Amino acid sequence: xxxxxxxxxxxxxxxxxxxxxxxxxxxxxxxxxxxxxxxxxxxxxxxxxxxxxxxxxxxxxxxxxxxxxxxxxxxxxxxxxxxxxxxxxxxxxxxxxxxxxxxxxxxxxxxxxxxxxxxxxxxxxxxxxxxxxxxxxxxxxxxxxxxxxxxxxxxxxxxxxxxxxxxxxxxxxxxxxxxxxxxxxxxxxxxxxxxxxxxxxxxxxxxxxxxxxxxxxxxxxxxxxxxxxxxxxxxxxxxxxxxxxxxxxxxxxxxxxxxxxxxxxxxxxxxxxxxxxxxxxxxxxxxxxxxxxxxxxxxxxxxxxxxxxxxxxxxxxxxxxxxxxxxxxxxxxxxxxxxxxxxxxxxxxxxxxxxxxxxxxxxxxxxxxxxxxxxxxxxxxxxxx
Amino acid sequence: xxxxxxxxxxxxxxxxxxxxxxxxxxxxxxxxxxxxxxxxxxxxxxxxxxxxxxxxxxxxxxxxxxxxxxxxxxxxxxxxxxxxxxxxxxxxxxxxxxxxxxxxxxxxxxxxxxxxxxxxxxxxxxxxxxxxxxxxxxxxxxxxxxxxxxxxxxxxxxxxxxxxxxxxxxxxxxxxxxx
Numbered sequence: 132x133x134x135x136x137x138x139x140x141x142x143x144x145x146x147x148x149x150x151x152x153x154x155x156x157x158x159x160x161x162x163x164x165x166x167x168x169x170x171x172x173x174x175x176x177x178x179x180x181x182x183x184x185x186x187x188x189x190x191x192x193x194x195x196x197x198x199x200x201x202x203x204x205x206x207x208x209x210x211x212x213x214x215x216x217x218x219x220x221x222x223x224x225x226x227x228x229x230x231x232x233x234x235x236x237x238x239x240x241x242x243x244x245x246x247x248x249x250x251x252x253x254x255x256x257x258x259x260x261x262x263x264x265x266x267x268x269x270x271x272x273x274x275x276x277x278x279x280x281x282x283x284x285x286x287x288x289x290x291x292x293x294x295x296x297x298x299x300x301x302x303x304x305x306x307x308x309x310x311x312x313x314x315x316x317x318x319x320x321x322x323x324x325x326x327x328x329x330x331x332x333x334x335x336x337x338x339x340x341x342x343x344x345x346x347x348x349x350x351x352x353x354x355x356x357x358x359x360x361x362x363x364x365x366x367x368x369x370x371x372x373x374x375x376x377x378x379x380x381x382x383x384x385x386x387x388x389x390x391x392x393x394x395x396x397x398x399x400x401x402x403x404x405x406x407x408x409x410x411x412x413x414x415x416x417x418x419x420x421x422x423x424x425x426x427x428x429x430x431x432x433x434x435x436x437x438x439x440x441x442x443x444x445x446x447x448x449x450x451x452x453x454x455x456x457x458x459x460x461x462x463x464x465x466x467x468x469x470x471x472x473x474x475x476x477x478x479x480x481x482x483x484x485x486x487x488x489x490x491x492x493x494x495x496x497x498x499x500x501x502x503x504x505x506x507x508x509x510x511x512x513x514x515x516x
Numbered sequence: 517x518x519x520x521x522x523x524x525x526x527x528x529x530x531x532x533x534x535x536x537x538x539x540x541x542x543x544x545x546x547x548x549x550x551x552x553x554x555x556x557x558x559x560x561x562x563x564x565x566x567x568x569x570x571x572x573x574x575x576x577x578x579x580x581x582x583x584x585x586x587x588x589x590x591x592x593x594x595x596x597x598x599x600x601x602x603x604x605x606x607x608x609x610x611x612x613x614x615x616x617x618x619x620x621x622x623x624x625x626x627x628x629x630x631x632x633x634x635x636x637x638x639x640x641x642x643x644x645x646x647x648x649x650x651x652x653x654x655x656x657x658x659x660x661x662x663x664x665x666x667x668x669x670x671x672x673x674x675x676x677x678x679x680x681x682x683x684x685x686x687x688x689x690x691x692x693x694x695x
Contacts, residue, residue: 317552
């Protein structure tokens with residue numbers, strides 16, 4: 132085992148960019164394995180962990196591509212490690228097949244996507260938020276992902292910790308959907324003492340290894356305890372539809388039960404997973420829905436609207452998946468109109484439409500630049516008029 | 517009060533590092549809020565390079581610089597691109613020898629930072645001399661904060677040289693340069 136020569140948790144105030152803060156969040160959460168194929172604008176995450184992981188007794192592996200990166204972090208997780216990879220749109224696309232394997236075989240791990248303009252190689256160095264639906268639907272088959280949307284370097288730290296905890300708690304690959312602005316922006320980041328950081332570890336089997344152990348038998352919370360390689364438990368892992376023993380089966384009833392459970396294990400816990408921040412929403416007639424870097428421009432616009440006497444509010448989505456539908460429904464009862472601000476052609480606007488009958492104005496841009504606050508303010512004023 | 521700062525020059529001058537040191541001084545040692553953004557593209561040594569910074573007493577929402585009132589410019593190209601377009605009332609801090617045809621003279625504060633750095637034996641510290649001069653001229657951050665930021669950022673072996681460079685930036689003002 133490698134020897135630690137540096138502190139794992141850099142407690143104190145740091146001035147760091149979002150990518151570096153994400154890497155430090157991973158370390159603080161207990162990540163000991165990173166496999167990746169560096170890509171702008173996530174490269175600084177890999178750079179930081181290439182230096183820091185070996186210094187805290189962990190392992191960093193630069194892989195030949197993103198397919199292998201994703202496969203490697205699944206394997207590391209089965210070996211008991213908390214593992215992560217980081218990428219951007221093009222790499223996220225390449226990871227999709229093995230992300231599905233992680234969903235199907237219920238493997239805790241974290242996938243960071245620092246979004247840039249797409250489709251394809253798009254705008255390598257410039258911001259976008261166009262991978263929201265890819266995070267939901269990118270791999271084939273039905274599953275319910277968890278995706279966090281950080282709006283600052285501080286949240287790149289905090290939400291990476293949460294992503295690890297959610298991955299361990301619910302047994303799935305969890306996404307941190309950053310964006311180029313938040314990844315490359317440098318701000319003060321406060322890192323708490325290690326003892327004050329909440330850490331969740333995966334549920335382990337309560338009984339010793341024996342012939343009767345069922346690796347995919349869920350508890351009442353729909354999540355099966357997880358044994359790791361080398362602990363003496365015998366089990367089989369397959370991306371094929373499997374029964375509670377982990378053995379492949381073509382039985383449609385088993386398939387239906389398994390796929391429903393994979394979704395339901397997230398749906399029944401949606402209330403404890405979903406996070407939003409509300410600003411002036413209580414009496415708001417116009418509620419702006421925004422997330423990530425765009426939420427910073429939206430906050431500016433909402434405060435400017437208030438100064439003009441307009442009853443505007445901000446609903447900032449911290450989790451994109453599961454979508455915080457309850458709060459959108461609620462605000463639909465008190466507001467008159469929604470404005471959705473995002474750097475894509477309306478991915479969250481379309482999702483919000485499912486949960487409200489109020490009119491939604493979309494103020495957006497395909498990416499490459501932030502939405503200026505004035506543009507969002509104009510949309511608020513038009514919505515209010 | 518929100519203050520926007522833009523630093524421009526060419527790759528290899530330490531423009532990005534200077535912006536980072538300045539932002540860190542404000543955010544960690546002056547008790548202010550600061551957002552630092554570096555230009556990010558296929559930059560290389562010798563190519564155009566810029567860094568942007570917002571310093572505020574209040575939390576900063578929109579992180580993009582639009583109308584910087586403080587510009588630190590270390591190349592003719594940077595001056596032509598940013599200096600000429602500066603808004604009314606901006607203060608332009610330029611390297612005398614590197615920006616030869618400067619308009620907007622009323623707003624100009626200049627220091628031969630690269631020349632002074634060469635006197636110190638290492639032209640790499642011209643960026644920190646510029647920071648000292650900026651700080652002495654505008655008071656955008658405190659000197660103590662800048663010193664602490666340098667100490668905690670540069671490699672330990674280079675701290676002394678950088679602090680000396682910072683002091684030279686301050687001395688240039690106290691020696692009676694037009695500021």
